[in-house]
Amino acid sequence: MAVAVSQEYPLLNEIAPSWADITTTINITDGESFTDIDYKEIKWKSAVEKGEQRGASGGRVIKRTTGAKTDEGSAVFYKSGLRKLLRALQAAAPVRGNQRLISLVTFDVVILHTPPGADDIYHEEMRGCSISSFDSTMTEGTDAETVAIDLMPIENVYIVDGKEMVLL
Numbered sequence: 001m002a003v004a005v006s007q008e009y010p011l012l013n014e015i016a017p018s019w020a021d022i023t024t025t026i027n028i029t030d031g032e033s034f035t036d037i038d039y040k041e042i043k044w045k046s047a048v049e050k051g052e053q054r055g056a057s058g059g060r061v062i063k064r065t066t067g068a069k070t071d072e073g074s075a076v077f078y079k080s081g082l083r084k085l086l087r088a089l090q091a092a093a094p095v096r097g098n099q100r101l102i103s104l105v106t107f108d109v110v111i112l113h114t115p116p117g118a119d120d121i122y123h124e125e126m127r128g129c130s131i132s133s134f135d136s137t138m139t140e141g142t143d144a145e146t147v148a149i150d151l152m153p154i155e156n157v158y159i160v161d162g163k164e165m166v167l168l
Contacts, residue, residue: 018115021113024039024110032088036084038078039077040076045072046167048070048167073126075151108127124158125159126153127157130151130152131151131152132151134149
């Protein structure tokens, strides 16, 4: 069976989504929404741990369970970007004396990539995030200082053609 040329050889003139095309919006529950670019890294992971049924099959797997899903997410903010995020979170945070309890504030992170000239929007979301840790790094040299934070999302979603893709 013959293969069409367009299937045999990929188009070489398209632009892949990259860091240069990213926009990130943070939507704070009962708070503001803002777009930020003052971070170095943002990532998420979803994984499913499935159980197995082996029975009297000589040790071979004969069935799997649906499993349980775990979602993770983190970001590395430059210190100036973290200050912007903290200012936005503190407005919605419960107060204890002079302290703002920002780990109790939830927010969604919407990540979009649109390469120049493309019609597609690469859309990902981390939903129900809350900050559960800070890891501030100060090192000798000329690089800007960063703070790694655990975003602890409840759900990570990849959206294709308006349809949400999740593992479970």
